[in-house]
Amino acid sequence: MIRQGAIKYGLVVLLVAMVLVFSYLQPAFGSMRNSFIILQSVSIVAILALGVTATLAVDGFDLSIGATAALAMMTSSYVLVVLDGGTLAAVVAALGVGVLVGLLNGFLTVQMRIPDLLATLGVMFLLLGLQLIPTEGRSIAAGMILGDGGSAPGRFSAAFLALGRTRLFGVVPVPVVIMLVLALITWLFLERSRFGRLFYAIGGNRSAAWLAGANVSAYRYGAYVISGVYASIGGILLAARMGRGDVSSGNSLLMDAVAAALVGFAVLGAARPNALGAVVGALFVGVLLNGLTMLNAPYYTQDFIKGAVLVVALMFTFGLAKRT
Amino acid sequence: MNWWKPLAAAALLLPALTQAAELPAGLENKRIALVRFISQGDFFQAYLAGVEAQAEALGLELQVFDARQDAARQRDMLDQAILQGFDGILLQHGFTDSIKDKAAEAVDAGIKVVAFDVDAENEAIPQIQQSDAELARLALEQAVADQGEQFDVGYVYVSGFPPLERRDAVFSEYKQTYPGIREVARFGTVNNPIANSVADQAAAVLRANPTISVILAPFDEFAKGAKIALEEAGLAQDVKIYSADISTADIQAMREPGSPWVATAGTNPAVMGEVSVRALAMLLAGENPGRQVLVPPTLITQQLLNEQDIQNMEQLGQKLPAFAHAEVANPEWMRLPKR
């Protein structure tokens, strides 16, 4: 019974305990305002983690999400600043990039039969390079000098910036809203729809699912497109928050998102990739980092803490579950 | 129908016509290599632009090696550059220990070497630097001028980066000189994207330490993160950011209505690129630019930017001559890039 409880609620209990301890040590931690700061700080990672969860569900893996987010950030910035396009055009272009990357990953893993890790690793490098080409490796900001010597005509529109910076009802940051909406959609899709059921069936036993009539290739494509689109949404929010298109590898995003998705395995004893878990996993890491920063813990402890969280969560998932 | 021939001839002659003063003999047909440790970010882009412009003005053939923040790769590239027999090598950033023996090897091979923002620990290798101490001092002086001698600071700092460490040393002095300046929180990260990660940290720090009225960000990516956090927290009126470094994006950020980023001390990275090449050219011409070439910074305030309506680095250079040109490594014969 105790073990059952530990598996199911262990991580959630730990999360609550953490919140209580931090609130005690630093009263500002528990405030409403800080809750949204934490949610805001995990929103982008959580969105990426939801995408990874979709690929993990079909027993795939998408290492290219960080790079996809970086590319989507550059794409939307490019459309806004260099091409002087509108908000809608920037968002659509970035989402289009996500879809294309998803299709490419699907093509490489499904059609070309390259193992998921290798294919998406290749795509990751491809995208890292690709984002540098249009601007010759420069970051994109309003007024930047272009290759021909003139300065860029466009700027980040207020509507686009609002995606990253506005608060709904003056309280809830837009990225948090988007994260929650995507989490709900993903949860409904994976847990309640027949498509999600088939995702898990394919992840559990690909040939059995195929023999039971699932169109395995289409679903695997679908998982990568979801992952690509989610990553590009993350990229758009990143661009909107920073108000510029920074050349970056997105590797920290990738690592954090994968960690969140894996920590999520342990949430409520799911022992499999799941939407709720991905968000709670991201939150778990976010709460720890926020709390420790408030307590003035030095920056270099952060990665260590993340690693420790992941290891503990994996112990909950595998070590304890095995023995039941 | 050879109507194009005179045109082509004119085009060929054009560079010759613009070259007024006579260049020293040592500079003809020389090839130089820029071996850079880091290239991502506005600063490094502008630096490269300066290097390219100055090399072109002097008729030097330039090849760029980009190690992309990989010390081992920078070392390999340095090796390559030596092998390929460049006449001059410009090292940009990196770590002393990972390049000093290779740099010495290059010097022994008769190649002229200068180093920007990294100490190659070699008598024959001039070191070009922006004056980090001066940079930090200008920003801190402005903070004291604005805020008085008594305020609480949130300090964004990550150790392990020599320029940041030099700036940090000045801040430590200041804390001694002005006991009223208290560092109540220290945070920072170099996780990509840096501004985004720092913003998350700053949000937490500001909640935990409501007394903070100044954020000291000795690196502009840190300042951007702090600015995001302040605006999101609605504290832009109450907390001000003092920083170092400057770029077009930084100018835009400082000039946004209600921006908390009020001052930065900066050296024009393009000018540093130019100075680096000029120092290398002096070596090639047989002259000595000195063991250390320091490029002096300029203080840039939000007020100044707004008053002069400065939008980008170009205009900053035009309206603030001190920013557009540094009078270092500049002998009589030197040809400067056209502005």
Place this chain on the structure above:
Amino acid sequence: MELQDTTKAFGPHQVLKGVNLRLPAGQVTALMGANGAGKSTLVKVLCGVHRADAGNLLLDGRPVVFQDPRQANAAGIVTVHQQINDNVVLSLTVAENLLLDRLSDGRLGGLLGRKRLAEQAGPLAEAVGLNVPMDTQVAALGQAERQLLAIARALAHQPRLLILDEPTSTLSDAEAERLFVLVERLRARGTGVLYISHRLSDIRRLADRVVALRDGVIVLEQETPDLPRAVQAMLGHGLGEASHEYRRGGRERFRLQQARLVAGAPPFYLSLREGEITVATGLLSSGGMGLLQAIYGLAPLAAGTMYKGGKPWRPRSPAEAIAGGVFMVQEDRARAGIIPGFSLRHNLSLPFLSHLSRLGMIDRRREAERGKHSLDQAGVVYRSDRQPMSALSGGNQQKLMLARWLQQPCELLLLAEPFQGVDIGARRDIARLLRRTADERATLVVCTDLEEALELADRLLVFNHHRLVGDHRGEQLNMEQVLQQIAALPEHIDEELR
């Protein structure tokens, strides 16, 4: 070498029930047995992979115990397993494979020139007539060459007892003949050989003695081979004692015309009718399974046309087959049927989620109700339908797999080895369930085990080397003839069956 009263059980499943087996030196002992008789377990006990639960293993009259295959090897017992790729390392070269055992025990020292390897390995390959460059990667070899390589490696050990498990299944006649010569040479040298094969021609050619294994006991031991009797013993007594009512088919549901399972085989015609359970039998991979795969859209026929309800039937995937009303219960449910992380309920509903969904969202209450109903109908014994599949016994898992495909009406239900890993009680239940529901569809089952086949069949098809060689009504079965058809040799099928 000798086995005395050897028993071995896996969980509750008693595989070897007291085996007494003598393997004299200088003789080839052929071991015959149907699938599941316990042959592979017996081999694994002999070569040290498994330890017997009880009984003695005597070597030269002295009892020995092998802790692992290495000890058996050291005692001179060498095995060439049926799965060729278990015997060779695909990523290494021919020479490295041949010398693998010496490499791993350090007999060759640490540093190895390619030339020295080839020098050492060359004679070994030559002995079995393996003519490929010594530095070829094994992955680049064909099946027959790999088989020869495995045998060459076994011979390198100078075995005292050589166990060959279906060694000729991938060899051509010429290659097989080379192997026979080798075996004869070993026999002359005094090596004992245990030869396991379904191929009667091999046994006729080589065997000095024949033993038949059935249900974990040696049921026949012949000092002079009498193959027809051995086959009968191996397949078991009481054949044809089937006790069910035979039903005649009604309306035709499915038809194959001019069908060939492999190129070169004579074409056949087959009509499958509703109400009737048709069972295809034959030795392993004799064609029945290929037929099911063709109908289910997994692999096309070599030639011919299929018709379902009078219209051509050409599914390109299981999904299309299911959409057309052809369902299939897979062989090897762990690999091809069960989703391990899924509960009973979710495993059950998998193919028919669209029937349970509105706008893509699953109606979970309907799923639960229908699922429970199906489980009860199929007589699955379970505590909760939210349990994982691993909570069920093999028989109940198989019932669930069947229940999965009985949830919706279909034109044709295919079943591959439905009694695999199923105890006798569950077997009866499954047969009853199939018969009870057979009216509204045609049913085609593949059972290699004749006894299992007879338990189900209203009509029995016999396949031999991808040919349809027999088509019998259940009530008019001539067992003699059926056995003949099952075991006939490829080159003699036509004459022997006339």
